[in-house]
Amino acid sequence: MMRKTTFSSLVVGIALAVPLAQAKERIALKSVSVTFPQSKNSLPDGPGLATVQSNCLSCHSAGMILVQPPMPQTAWAAEVAKMRNVYKAPVDEKDVPTIVRYLAAVKGPK
Numbered sequence: 364m365m366r367k368t369t370f371s372s373l374v375v376g377i378a379l380a381v382p383l384a385q386a387k388e389r390i391a392l393k394s395v396s397v398t399f400p401q402s403k404n405s406l407p408d409g410p411g412l413a414t415v416q417s418n419c420l421s422c423h424s425a426g427m428i429l430v431q432p433p434m435p436q437t438a439w440a441a442e443v444a445k446m447r448n449v450y451k452a453p454v455d456e457k458d459v460p461t462i463v464r465y466l467a468a469v470k471g472p473k
């Protein structure tokens with residue numbers, strides 16, 4: 364009985380000591396410096412840019428817009444409607460014309 368208890372204490376002791384010894388090592392934190400690359404996929408400047416940035420970049424990057432072929436204003440209006448109706452983009456109705464005008468200006472037929 365006595366031997367069993369001693370053995371159990373030993374097992375518990377080792378079980379507790381191992382994670383404690385490892386924990387001591389894991390706590391040593393180091394500072395690192397990371398420089399992120401600049402994205403080349405930023406939207407060009409133009410009237411309405413801020414509105415587009417705040418409404419259209421929460422789910423995907425600007426690249427999703429920039430890779431599209433040039434489209435007329437009606438096609439961009441349909442695209443914004445799709446974002447709102449199909450993907451439930453929380454775009455305020457009053458911001459839609461500004462967004463559509465911006466998109467047609469920067470990605471419209473030349």
Ligand code: HEC
Nearest residue numbers: 418419421422423427428431443446450451452453454462
């Ligand atoms: C609620 C999330 C959400 C928001 C906000 C959002 N989109 Fe999207 N968008 C999506 C999803 C999801 C896709 C489809 C991604 C895929 O096919 O991989 C997509 C795809 C696109 C595409 C690619 C063509 C297509 O129809 O699939 C364009 C262009 C686009 N979005 C433009 C916009 C514009 C402009 C806005 C702002 C009015 C906007 N998105 C806001 C979710 C969103």
